[in-house]
Amino acid sequence: MSSVWQQLEVSALLGTGKSSPLSGWPAPLVPLMSTLPEPNSSRALLVQLAISAVWQRAGMQPVALAAVAPALPEDTLRPLNPSARKLLCDAMDRDYPKDLRFILLQNMAGKGFRVDARHLPALLKDATDTSMRLLLGQIVGQRGAWLARQNPDWQWLIGATLPLNTESTAIRTFWQEASNPARELFFTRWRQHNPAAALTFLQLLWPEESASQRSLWLGLCRPQLSDNEAPWLESLLDDRSKQVRDTAIALLARLETSPWRQRMQAYAKACITVTTTPTLSILEITPPHTQTPEMIRDGLDQLTGQTQGLGEKAMWLRNLVAGAGGHWLLSHTGLSAEDLIASLQKTDWEEALLWGLSKAAIAEHCDPLLLALASSPRNVNVSTHAWLNAMTTPVREQAIQRMWQDPHKPAACLSDTQDIEYWAWSEAFSRSLLDALPQLKALGNRHSHTVSLLQHKLAMHGHAELLTTLPSHAIPPDVADIWQRRLHIRTVLDEA
Amino acid sequence: MDTTRPRLTPEQALQFAPDASAAQNAQKLAKPGQWQILRCQPPVIWGEIQGSALYKAAFDLDTLEFKCSCPSRKQPCKHGLALVLSWAQSAERFEEAEPGGWVSEWLAKRQAAAEKKSAKLSEADNAMSVDEAAQAKRLAAREKKVQGGIHELQLWLDDLMRGGLAHARTLSGSHFDHMSSRLVDAQAPGLAVTVQELASSLRIPQWQKRAPHALGRIALILETYQRQAQLSPGLQADARALVGWQMAQEDVLASPPLADDWLAMSHRDGNLETGNGRYRRQWLWGRQSKRAALLLSFAFGSQSLSPPYPAGLTLPARLCWYPSATPYRALVRDADPVQKQALSPVTGFHLLTEALEAQATQLALNPLLTTLPWLLSEVTPLLSHQDWYIRDREGQAVPVDINDGWALLALSGGEPLTVFGEWNGQRLQLLNAWRDEELLT
Numbered sequence: 001m002s003s004v005w006q007q008l009e010v011s012a013l014l015g016t017g018k019s020s021p022l023s024g025w026p027a028p029l030v031p032l033m034s035t036l037p038e039p040n041s042s043r044a045l046l047v048q049l050a051i052s053a054v055w056q057r058a059g060m061q062p063v064a065l066a067a068v069a070p071a072l073p074e075d076t077l078r079p080l081n082p083s084a085r086k087l088l089c090d091a092m093d094r095d096y097p098k099d100l101r102f103i104l105l106q107n108m109a110g111k112g113f114r115v116d117a118r119h120l121p122a123l124l125k126d127a128t129d130t131s132m133r134l135l136l137g138q139i140v141g142q143r144g145a146w147l148a149r150q151n152p153d154w155q156w157l158i159g160a161t162l163p164l165n166t167e168s169t170a171i172r173t174f175w176q177e178a179s180n181p182a183r184e185l186f187f188t189r190w191r192q193h194n195p196a197a198a199l200t201f202l203q204l205l206w207p208e209e210s211a212s213q214r215s216l217w218l219g220l221c222r223p224q225l226s227d228n229e230a231p232w233l234e235s236l237l238d239d240r241s242k243q244v245r246d247t248a249i250a251l252l253a254r255l256e257t258s259p260w261r262q263r264m265q266a267y268a269k270a271c272i273t274v275t276t277t278p279t280l281s282i283l284e285i286t287p288p289h290t291q292t293p294e295m296i297r298d299g300l301d302q303l304t305g306q307t308q309g310l311g312e313k314a315m316w317l318r319n320l321v322a323g324a325g326g327h328w329l330l331s332h333t334g335l336s337a338e339d340l341i342a343s344l345q346k347t348d349w350e351e352a353l354l355w356g357l358s359k360a361a362i363a364e365h366c367d368p369l370l371l372a373l374a375s376s377p378r379n380v381n382v383s384t385h386a387w388l389n390a391m392t393t394p395v396r397e398q399a400i401q402r403m404w405q406d407p408h409k410p411a412a413c414l415s416d417t418q419d420i421e422y423w424a425w426s427e428a429f430s431r432s433l434l435d436a437l438p439q440l441k442a443l444g445n446r447h448s449h450t451v452s453l454l455q456h457k458l459a460m461h462g463h464a465e466l467l468t469t470l471p472s473h474a475i476p477p478d479v480a481d482i483w484q485r486r487l488h489i490r491t492v493l494d495e496a
Numbered sequence: 497m498d499t500t501r502p503r504l505t506p507e508q509a510l511q512f513a514p515d516a517s518a519a520q521n522a523q524k525l526a527k528p529g530q531w532q533i534l535r536c537q538p539p540v541i542w543g544e545i546q547g548s549a550l551y552k553a554a555f556d557l558d559t560l561e562f563k564c565s566c567p568s569r570k571q572p573c574k575h576g577l578a579l580v581l582s583w584a585q586s587a588e589r590f591e592e593a594e595p596g597g598w599v600s601e602w603l604a605k606r607q608a609a610a611e612k613k614s615a616k617l618s619e620a621d622n623a624m625s626v627d628e629a630a631q632a633k634r635l636a637a638r639e640k641k642v643q644g645g646i647h648e649l650q651l652w653l654d655d656l657m658r659g660g661l662a663h664a665r666t667l668s669g670s671h672f673d674h675m676s677s678r679l680v681d682a683q684a685p686g687l688a689v690t691v692q693e694l695a696s697s698l699r700i701p702q703w704q705k706r707a708p709h710a711l712g713r714i715a716l717i718l719e720t721y722q723r724q725a726q727l728s729p730g731l732q733a734d735a736r737a738l739v740g741w742q743m744a745q746e747d748v749l750a751s752p753p754l755a756d757d758w759l760a761m762s763h764r765d766g767n768l769e770t771g772n773g774r775y776r777r778q779w780l781w782g783r784q785s786k787r788a789a790l791l792l793s794f795a796f797g798s799q800s801l802s803p804p805y806p807a808g809l810t811l812p813a814r815l816c817w818y819p820s821a822t823p824y825r826a827l828v829r830d831a832d833p834v835q836k837q838a839l840s841p842v843t844g845f846h847l848l849t850e851a852l853e854a855q856a857t858q859l860a861l862n863p864l865l866t867t868l869p870w871l872l873s874e875v876t877p878l879l880s881h882q883d884w885y886i887r888d889r890e891g892q893a894v895p896v897d898i899n900d901g902w903a904l905l906a907l908s909g910g911e912p913l914t915v916f917g918e919w920n921g922q923r924l925q926l927l928n929a930w931r932d933e934e935l936l937t
Binding site: 008015017018043047049052057060062063065068069070071120121 | 654705903
């Protein structure tokens with residue numbers, strides 16, 4: 001029939017003036033077609049089209065397709081109770097704050113719940129960053145893992161859901177077949193869960209990976225870094241890829257007792273001397289005259305990025321200070337953090353030394369130096385929020401509170417604090433921002449966007465329990481609404 | 497709080513929305529703190545909300561009727577929709593109260609209208625023999641006009657076929673518009689639509705495949721109509737309906753009704769081919785009779801379509817069918833309050849070969865059929881070569897059109913589920929799917 005229909009299509013397209021007689025009618029239709037007057041006329045063609053369309057449709061057959069194996073039954077995660085299900089439905093609405101949705105999903109993960117199947121496609125589609133992908137891996141369950149295997153765009157989820165106790169041959173197979181996003185997620189989880197095993201695996205496949213991949217995997221070893229990993233990191237200083245060497249150095253800089261750190265301290269000791277008088281201490285800076293092969297191996301060569309405007313020796317000094325470490329420098333000079341910074345500012349190498357000191361303080365989470373850098377006038381191209389983010393939480397909160405309370409530079413503190421990262425704010429810190437908000441809002445329209453960003457952070461990360469202790473007029477309505485919702489999330493998920 | 501009535505879900509509440517902007521606005525208005533007053537005395541809920549004035553909205557949970565004092569012509573307006581959405585999201589916000597003032601006035605008016613409608617139905621039963629002679633004369637006059645239109649159409653088609661569809665594609669739109677207008681003048685608006693459909697089929701990328709079908713369709717309707725005397729009364733009615741003869745609703749409602757509990761499926765809206773209005777299609781499935789019923793409504797100009805029944809709820813009702821060789825289109829004669837009943841007992845074809853054999857049987861009775869309702873059970877969705885399919889347990893599959901195939905696949909998890917949709921001979925337009933009691937709309 002299909003060939004007859006194709007002939008009919010051609011005839012209809014060409015017209016009766018140019019078409020050929022049709023042949024090959026199915027047997028049951030032959031008697032009917034033979035009754036048509038003037039077989040080549042327009043009327044006959046129209047009738048043939050009419051009958052054939054119905055005939056073809058009536059004889060339609062389905063196609064044969066192989067089945068897909070179904071998802072495994074859910075075994076560890078539990079379904080949401082009705083209230084929580086309703087909460088999640090609300091949270092999937094387009095207008096629902098994304099940060100709050102993240103908080104809900106985090107709470108669900110913490111309580112061992114899984115997402116309803118209906119929401120899986122929307123969540124998987126929207127998950128573009130690592131933190132969301134890792135979170136989804138904890139709450140999608142077997143149905144989600146199965147669904148992701150059907151869609152090439154969601155293959156990353158395999159890395160977020162593959163059990164960490166998977167047998168090593170299976171891990172090897174996964175590693176060979178999986179996409180980079182999937183491998184990245186799996187390695188991140190593994191490194192968190194069993195850092196030694198993850199590192200051993202990385203060392204095994206090291207020769208097979210490209211330079212950029214080696215550097216990437218190495219960067220993912222930053223969490224759970226330990227001193228006994230220093231020897232391997234030291235060996236990477238001879239890697240053929242500069243990317244790998246730089247990453248290894250960045251990791252070695254986080255290990256206080258690594259041989260690399262000790263060498264850097266020896267170089268720095270030779271360059272930075274302290275002359276102490278009864279009234280003051282003077283720093284004398286003598287940069288290295290030349291670069292030895294050992295120094296090059298240890299990373300004291302030209303770096304790209306934030307290097308413009310600095311000469312060669314300045315860069316060496318910068319990297320020496322960064323590598324020697326802030327704690328060591330404080331100990332070596334015997335100065336307080338504020339005095340050290342003031343002394344460095346009096347030298348001819350101010351910019352380079354302060355940059356190096358800043359990098360060291362951030363890597364070591366050295367609170368005294370970070371506080372001093374954040375609060376003193378300085379000439380270094382580092383954002384205040386980088387120092388703030390590196391501080392330990394209590395110190396960070398104190399530093400920011402002081403900035404908000406400084407009557408001389410409230411506007412400056414807004415730009416300094418708008419990019420601070422997430423952490424669960426203490427009650428005192430939340431109160432201090434609530435107290436500072438009226439003053440910050442009074443700065444005017446120029447700063448209104450930044451103030452509203454801060455207010456948003458207060459809503460998402462502030463101490464929501466203040467809702468029950470403070471009078472309603474003390475809390476902006478938008479903040480109160482989000483706090484109400486955050487508390488409701490906890491209550492609902494605790495009900496099960 | 498009333499626990500006997502099914503609680504509408506927010507999704508079901510939003511199904512009443514006449515368009516996307518009404519739904520969006522309603523979601524904003526349904527947030528806590530928007531309404532001055534929210535009250536209920538089931539089955540009625542009502543409230544007052546400050547807009548450019550203080551608007552009063554009400555909704556009947558049994559009859560699904562809306563009321564609002566705002567000047568919007570949309571039905572339902574964003575206030576009515578927001579009221580229902582608020583109820584669906586958190587009924588505890590509504591305070592129980594006796595309806596008074598404007599609410600009781602509205603209820604009284606509705607009661608009076610319902611009684612009037614009931615009386616009118618009884619009158620219709622008794623008024624069948626009024627002025628039959630005049631009616632016959634009008635019918636004959638119209639038939640003469642229709643035949644004139646058909647004759648003109650046949651000449652036009654002959655001309656078209658001599659040149660072929662490839663040539664027809666180069667003709668201006670007015671060539672088709674003119675013929676379409678002539679058919680409207682001939683009181684054959686159904687044929688006018690088929691000419692517009694032919695014109696549309698010539699403008700799409702797959703025109704070489706679609707236009708011959710559109711042409712064959714016109715020929716089928718004409719040939720069937722011209723052979724009415726030899727056909728069954730049902731098929732006569734189908735041919736006449738497609739040409740444009742309409743049956744009065746009173747006549748349809750006078751036919752013996754079928755009582756059943758009707759499961760409501762998702763509705764589908766569209767624009768009329770003539771460009772002057774919109775239509776709404778909604779299927780109901782009889783839980784005992786296993787019959788499908790199509791509710792078809794139209795709106796022209798600034799009119800709004802009547803609100804649909806929320807998909808997934810069951811409507812105990814008496815339905816009357818338009819005459820046909822394969823009756824699908826129906827009217828609701830009267831109905832009881834909607835109910836929530838289990839979905840899992842509702843089953844259909846288990847094999848696609850069964851569904852296709854049923855199609856062949858239906859086509860033998862009524863070759864004019866274009867769309868068939870299919871309820872398929874124990875089927876699984878899958879993606880093959882970037883196209884979605886439904887597969888039965890014997891491995892046979894048909895392609896489906898669906899808004900979000902991944903949502904369907906997520907619901908299934910590779911396990912069988914039940915689906916409902918419209919089969920057009922080549923693809924299944926999926927409207928609903930469910931597994932256990934979880935419904936996808």
